[in-house]
Amino acid sequence: MLTPAPVxxxxxxxxxxxxxxxxxxxxxxxxxxxxxxxxxxxxxxxTSAPLFGRAKYKTDAAANLKQxxxxxxxxxxxxxxEHGMRPTDFDRNKKAAALSYIS
Amino acid sequence: MAxxxxxxxxxxxxxxxxxxxxxxxxxxxAVAASAAAPAxxxxxxxxxxxxxxxxxxxxxxxxLKAALADRDSQIKKLRSELAAGKGASTPAxxxxxxxxxxxxxxxxxxxxxxxxxxxxxxxxxSQGGKGVGAKSGQLAxxxxxxxxxxxxxxxxxxxxxxTNSQEIIKAGLAKDEAxxxxxxxxxxxxxxDQIRTLFRESEExxxxxxxxxxxxxxxxxxxxSCPGCPRQKHxxxxxxxxxxxxRPPLPLWxxxxxxxxxxxxxxxxxxxxxxxxxxxx
Numbered sequence: 001m002l003t004p005a006p007v008x009x010x011x012x013x014x015x016x017x018x019x020x021x022x023x024x025x026x027x028x029x030x031x032x033x034x035x036x037x038x039x040x041x042x043x044x045x046x047t048s049a050p051l052f053g054r055a056k057y058k059t060d061a062a063a064n065l066k067q068x069x070x071x072x073x074x075x076x077x078x079x080x081x082e083h084g085m086r087p088t089d090f091d092r093n094k095k096a097a098a099l100s101y102i103s
Numbered sequence: 104m105a106x107x108x109x110x111x112x113x114x115x116x117x118x119x120x121x122x123x124x125x126x127x128x129x130x131x132x133a134v135a136a137s138a139a140a141p142a143x144x145x146x147x148x149x150x151x152x153x154x155x156x157x158x159x160x161x162x163x164x165x166x167l168k169a170a171l172a173d174r175d176s177q178i179k180k181l182r183s184e185l186a187a188g189k190g191a192s193t194p195a196x197x198x199x200x201x202x203x204x205x206x207x208x209x210x211x212x213x214x215x216x217x218x219x220x221x222x223x224x225x226x227x228x229s230q231g232g233k234g235v236g237a238k239s240g241q242l243a244x245x246x247x248x249x250x251x252x253x254x255x256x257x258x259x260x261x262x263x264x265x266t267n268s269q270e271i272i273k274a275g276l277a278k279d280e281a282x283x284x285x286x287x288x289x290x291x292x293x294x295x296d297q298i299r300t301l302f303r304e305s306e307e308x309x310x311x312x313x314x315x316x317x318x319x320x321x322x323x324x325x326x327x328s329c330p331g332c333p334r335q336k337h338x339x340x341x342x343x344x345x346x347x348x349x350r351p352p353l354p355l356w357x358x359x360x361x362x363x364x365x366x367x368x369x370x371x372x373x374x375x376x377x378x379x380x381x382x383x384x
Contacts, residue, residue, distance in 0.1 A: 027298060030291065031253045034260035037284055041267030044276060058276055065268075065280035069287040076291040083298055090290055 026079035033075045037068040254299045257291075264288040 044065070049057045077087045265288060268281040 027250060027253050027257075027295075030295070031257040031260070034257050034264065034288060034291065037288065038260040038263040038267065041264055041271060041281070041284060045267045045270040045274070048274075049276060061271075062277035062280040065271075065277055065284050069280065069283040072284075072287040072291055076287075076294050079298060080294050083301060085294070085297060089297065090294055 026075065026082045030072070030075040030079050033068070033071045037065075037072060040064055040068060250299075250302055254295060257295050261288045261292055261295075 044061050073090060076090045080087055080089055265285055268285045268288075271281040272278050
């Protein structure tokens with residue numbers, strides 16, 4: 001079960017004038033980034049490495065996945081900052097909660 | 104185009120005039136082949152390859168002339184339709200605008216008010232779904248109204264990343280990076296869930312303030328605290344206790360009612376009546 005939200009994130013919810021003006025641009029970016037990573041992983045899952053140039057293929061795949069993983073983190077942190085939350089909420093220690101959420 | 108036809112006519116007549124030496128034989132096959140050709144005496148000669156070629160060329164010329172005439176008629180028709188379309192489409196956008204804004208607006212003000220009508224039609228969110236068709240502000244507004252689909256897409260993407268990356272790890276292709284993607288995607292779940300909670304509570308609060316009776320009934324049935332009426336936290340959670348004693352530390356209080364850390368001006372819309380304030384256990 002996920003822990004409740006920090007107070008700093010939820011205080012803005014009480015103010016009605018901010019709710020209507022809140023935008024979700026960072027959420028859009030994060031969603032797009034996640035979908036892009038999903039597409040890349042799908043591609044790498046479906047296609048096997050070629051017989052020739054296998055090492056280069058692996059290197060490219062690794063670089064691509066690493067870059068996109070960093071993009072996810074950057075967009076998630078920007079979304080947290082946009083909505084007044086702490087960047088440390090993006091924490092790998094939340095993995096257990098994430099796994100429970102997925103399963 | 105008509106000039107080309109004229110040239111062809113002149114070419115055919117000059118050929119016939121130049122080669123007209125005697126009476127023509129209308130029953131010859133060359134004449135039958137070029138039925139519309141104006142020079143029947145051209146076939147009076149014995150059919151040589153040259154005359155056959157000429158006859159074939161004349162026939163081709165006639166076909167081209169017919170095709171040109173057809174195209175000319177089509178072009179005229181399209182031009183007339185285009186002119187008619189321009190004439191008809193100019194007042195067409197003004198019709199709904201006139202119906203919406205100025206019911207008895209004269210037709211002379213059509214060009215002035217058409218952009219405004221477009222803006223109003225785009226800024227309204229009644230088009231549904233992806234009908235908003237303009238700038239980033241409008242896109243952001245559309246995303247705000249449809250943020251649930253964004254969250255659903257994000258969570259679905261995280262699930263897909265997890266399964267695909269596990270397959271990649273099994274295949275031995277970029278193990279560390281696939282594991283990094285899994286961790287990043289799963290770490291993004293917590294912020295996503297928090298933001299979704301934030302948005303949902305904001306929507307609930309707004310809905311409750313817009314229609315208080317419905318909101319009150321719903322919250323009264325569920326026993327939950329109403330996000331639109333913060334003092335209602337006392338209804339379920341702190342009933343029978345001293346409401347004004349010092350609040351517990353934040354983590355304990357936080358789990359019970361996360362967003363109710365501020366005092367508010369009591370509006371009388373919630374169940375937290377002033378008589379309940381001083382009630383002790």
